[in-house]
Amino acid sequence: MVLQAAMRRTWSQIHKGFRYLMRPGKKTQPWSVKLKKYLNRRIPITEWMTHYTRDDAVGDLIAGITIALTIIPQSIAYAALAGLDPxxxxxxxxxxxxxxVFFGTIKQVVIGPSSLMALLTLQYTSHLNVDFVILLCFLVGVVELLMGIFNLGFLVSFISAPVVSGFTTATSLIVAIxxxxxxxxxxxxxxGMFDTLLKIYDNISTIRTGDTILGVTCFVALLLMRKLKEVQISSDFKGHKVINNIFWFTSTxxxxxxxxxxxxxxxxxxxxxxxxxxxxxKPIESGIPSIMIPPTSTQIGNQTYDLVEMVSELGTGYIIIPxxxxxxxxxxxxxxxxGTIDATQEMIALSLCNLVGSFFQSIPSCGAFSRSAVINASGVRTPLAGLYSAGLTLLALQFLSPYFYLIPRSTLSAVLISAVIxxxxxxxxxxxxxAGAKLELATVVATGFACLFIGVELGLLFGVIVGLVTLIFKWARPKIDVLRTKTSMGEYIIIRPDLGIFFPSVDYISTYIVKLADEDREEKKPILIDCRDIRDTDYTAAKSFMALTTMFEKRGQKLAFLDVRPQCQKMWKSAxxxxxxxxxxxxxxxxLYGDDGIEDENATRMVEVVSQSGETEVMKNGGETNDHQMK
Amino acid sequence: MVLQAAMRRTWSQIHKGFRYLMRPGKKTQPWSVKLKKYLNRRIPITEWMTHYTRDDAVGDLIAGITIALTIIPQSIAYAALAGLDPxxxxxxxxxxxxxxVFFGTIKQVVIGPSSLMALLTLQYTSHLNVDFVILLCFLVGVVELLMGIFNLGFLVSFISAPVVSGFTTATSLIVAIxxxxxxxxxxxxxxGMFDTLLKIYDNISTIRTGDTILGVTCFVALLLMRKLKEVQISSDFKGHKVINNIFWFTSTxxxxxxxxxxxxxxxxxxxxxxxxxxxxxKPIESGIPSIMIPPTSTQIGNQTYDLVEMVSELGTGYIIIPxxxxxxxxxxxxxxxxGTIDATQEMIALSLCNLVGSFFQSIPSCGAFSRSAVINASGVRTPLAGLYSAGLTLLALQFLSPYFYLIPRSTLSAVLISAVIxxxxxxxxxxxxxAGAKLELATVVATGFACLFIGVELGLLFGVIVGLVTLIFKWARPKIDVLRTKTSMGEYIIIRPDLGIFFPSVDYISTYIVKLADEDREEKKPILIDCRDIRDTDYTAAKSFMALTTMFEKRGQKLAFLDVRPQCQKMWKSAxxxxxxxxxxxxxxxxLYGDDGIEDENATRMVEVVSQSGETEVMKNGGETNDHQMK
Known part of the structure; x- marks a missing residue:
């Protein structure tokens, strides 16, 4: 005991010292150093540009050109998906x-239109015009900035993997169809998807041969070219490296x-x-984007919308999309x-892309997994690669846009379908x-169907709520181990809940205990609530346990709380x-037995474990559960 | 180890046997016994009537008459509160x-109008007529029956004590004002309350002297009579018992x-x-209630409502009130x-009171704490006491109702105010x-103000949501202990989260680990995640930890999960x-050290604990936290 107390004290001091060490030189750093550090963090190019090498330049150039070949057709297709001009x-x-390039921290991220953003944009603006889309882009940027500043990025951790999976799958199906x-x-x-399927069926006679042949051919060709990347010419063959490179480039x-x-x-x-x-x-205006304040009013037909009306028409779009x-x-x-990701800086960078973009007639954008895979494989070294793809995109806008009207619609459809499937x-x-995770399987399926039937944004919300409800229920139904122990002096019952006790579970636990006690009303065996796993509790639990102790007092049966942490004791005593x-x-x-017990050394030596409930895996820890009977 | 395994097996068998024993004679019981048991459970009077004694009869008679004196004026006042005739x-x-009497299980419960029910009824029906109130009573009964049948009573455990407190206080203030x-x-x-306060201020000149004198006098008299119960005449005085009894009766x-x-x-x-x-x-029709089907259509002014319109006018009343x-x-x-409470049977009994009541022009009712205190003090023995108070209430309806118009309104107000304060x-x-529970204090205050400002039902919902969100956040931010240990063979870091790892916390934990690892990039100390407190996990955690292990593999740094339960292993391996x-x-x-470690017996003997983070109370358990370094 003395040793333990000494160790406790030592650790407490070490801990304090550690805390102090963790904030080194907070007062000693001059402000110029602080400013530089701040700049390096918030405008990362000021940091990595200082040690940019020739090798970096070559790597970024190649990666930049490669990514341009991906992002240009993607952008045209995704714009079409959102119902907009290329x-x-x-x-x-x-x-x-x-x-x-200036604000990003991760070289593999390429911001631009994506299938998810395009689909969500379409969901919110399908009945509106392009002015709404640009305003939406601005609002998305604002919300992302706020989330970055207030560190709200943690909110995304409330979306579980099964929910993301169901959502993504449903979205892909909707886009493909x-x-x-x-x-x-x-x-x-x-x-919506079902209306589309119905209309396809209704209009089956209007299928055009030319488009179908072109579209299907494109689709098959795209799938084959995609596979080309995996083909590896054997190194026996001369020039295998060149051919492999050509294959990879064709695929990309x-x-x-x-x-x-x-x-x-x-x-x-x-x-x-x-x-x-x-x-x-259809033919479009050509040329590079000019700077314009995002629209604050617009007209559809003969109806005029002011800013407030425009924002309200966009619904929850500027919350869900960010x-x-x-x-x-x-x-x-x-x-x-x-390694660590600076999530705050990433949110700020993404936000600025949308915020500044909305002044240049952009649509909501973010990174895309497909692009990151390509740029990573192309040997990217720094975010500077983006400068080359931006330049090439600008050239396409300036010189190729007069020819955009030539792009067959069925080719764009083939590009999109072959991407989203x-x-x-x-x-x-x-x-x-x-893993036998039935609940999570159900979550995937339920989220997927909800997205298909009630729309992707409501479906996502539904999935998130399902996830949160399951978490709440975990607090409501802790596992409880019960150990009935017979000793030379009598029998007693130990009850060990496995989680902090809060309002949703305290009724359950109290009822459980009363039922156990009712089972042997005559013998009035002492009941001990083993609280070693209880790290925290609340006032509702305190009140309920107070009622429980009063009840046991009236019954004349012993009820005690074993090894309660000081914090929980404080709360329970307060009631x-x-x-x-x-x-x-x-x-x-x-x-348990007063002085008699102390005199009889065998007083709590276990004679027999009468029964133990609990999961199989708890039983594995039987030795541990039991250790205060064994000593 | 062998002993442990043997014990495990033994327990497992004991456990199985115990389970079997817990369902004794499921097949052997004849159906007549089963039916009797079922009847005794669902119509409890069939059970307790079989051993009803003369003493019981006397106790119940006295308690029944006493409670009638409480419930009759209460009912008139609460009906007035809900804006209805006595x-x-x-x-x-x-x-x-x-x-x-027939369906209840708890002798102290007296079902009837209550301030809470009256206030909620008023909230939902203040703009409607009495037909809506009776229909509401019917619907409340239906919902309570469904909750009883489907065992949904556990839903109330999601309302924490601070929320109930804020709600009750706000409701009392609203009623009083x-x-x-x-x-x-x-x-x-x-x-609403603020409108009432404003109107009182505006109409201050219309205060009537007669009502004010009568009302305030009544109020003061009621408070004094309430106190009378606590007065105890000293036993020196002859006849102290009689006087004490008179005091008690006057108070009650x-x-x-x-x-x-x-x-x-x-x-x-x-x-x-x-x-x-x-x-x-105002004068009312007299007489005992006659049986009538709850109204399915009604008329207010010249607007007719059919059943569907009536139900929709009642809003969420038939969910919140039950x-x-x-x-x-x-x-x-x-x-x-x-002892144990049969919550299901209590819900069914309450439901039937409302359901049957709605056929006799009743308003939504439930138990009241004040009445239970009175009947308990009056020496109630069984629910049969209700029969006497029901009889007396019927007599009041039959013979006193012609005189109800004489009851001064300010007396009823004084009765209500002196009750709710x-x-x-x-x-x-x-x-x-x-107890330093700031969050719970804030919940009381926030719920209270929400009830005052946005209405009691929305306020209650608000409080419940606040409570649930705090529960969710507990999953998002587990406590993590860190122990850096220096041994003769090197240094390693143990990280011990205190809760099951699910989607909201896995990002937090991963980021925490990566940051720790980044702090000493050069030394690449092994990082061990101590999972002994982790009872359960999910796929999101599995995926995230998979990414973490891949990252550490690439870094060439050891990362391992220590003492993971089989169920969690299964899930994590699946990813x-x-x-x-x-x-x-x-x-x-x-x-950690391969064969070298085994040869060197001191390999993991702790040389120095470099630092430990965590709460003070965790440090108290330092000995435990540390036990695998110590052995």
């Missing part, structure tokens, strides 16, 4: 890549290749004075970084099944539980 | 007392006394051909019963303050974490 997607890609229309050259308006640039080739086909028809046998994109964007970005960051998360089912009710297991004999 | 309150008191109007003889319509029957005396004053004025100088109740009623009843039951829960603040990552503390040396 340049809005390209504007976002340009601004996202450009801003992230929405693109069937374009793939087959059909023309109709629809709302497959979207650009598909868009280019099919656009050339359209150009050929056009040059020969023919209308191509497939639907192409949360999903941050979730996606943090997930990507974690997949590629071997790989987001369907089949892999989650097997491990969950193996009136007396000092005498708190026992230490070291004094168990004395408390 | 007979609706009396109907409820009659039906509540009567039905509970709403009665100022009657006390001072004012006449205005108001909605104070409401009846006040109503009777002031009604006689009104009668005196009336008999002398004068209008009394105070407002009295929950509050069950909460109140269970709280009362717990205060008076020294004692419900204001000042006592919760001191223990919470002493791909390898067998090698799971260590047992018994093999710690071998795992």
């Amino acid at each position: 340049q809005y997607g390209l504007n976002s890609a340009f601004m996202g890549s450009f801003i992230y 929405s693109q069937f229309k374009g793939l087959f050259g059909m023309n109709f308006k629809s709302v 640039g497959r979207n650009a290749i598909a868009v280019l080739i099919t656009s050339f086909i359209a150009l050929w028809y056009s040059n020969n004075g023919m209308k191509p046998p497939f639907i192409t994109t 949360i999903v964007a941050i979730l996606a970005n943090i997930a990507i960051a974690k997949a590629f970084v071997n 790989f987001l369907v998360d089949w892999e989650i089912f097997e491990p969950l099944w193996k 009136g539980i007396k000092n005498e009710s708190f026992w230490l297991s070291e004094n168990l004999t004395e408390n | 007979q609706y309150g009396l109907n409820s008191a009659f039906m509540g007392s009567f039905i509970y 709403s009665q100022f109007k009657g006390l001072f003889g004012m006449n205005f319509k108001s909605v 029957g104070r409401n009846a006394i006040a109503v009777l005396i002031t009604s006689f004053i009104a009668l005196w004025y009336s008999n002398n051909g004068m209008k009394p100088p105070f407002i009295t109740t 929950i509050v009623a069950i909460l109140a009843n269970i709280a009362i039951a717990k205060a008076f019963v020294n 004692f419900l204001v829960d000042w006592e919760i603040f001191e223990p919470l303050w002493k 791909g974490i390898k067998n090698e990552s799971f260590w047992l503390s018994e093999n710690l040396t071998e795992n």
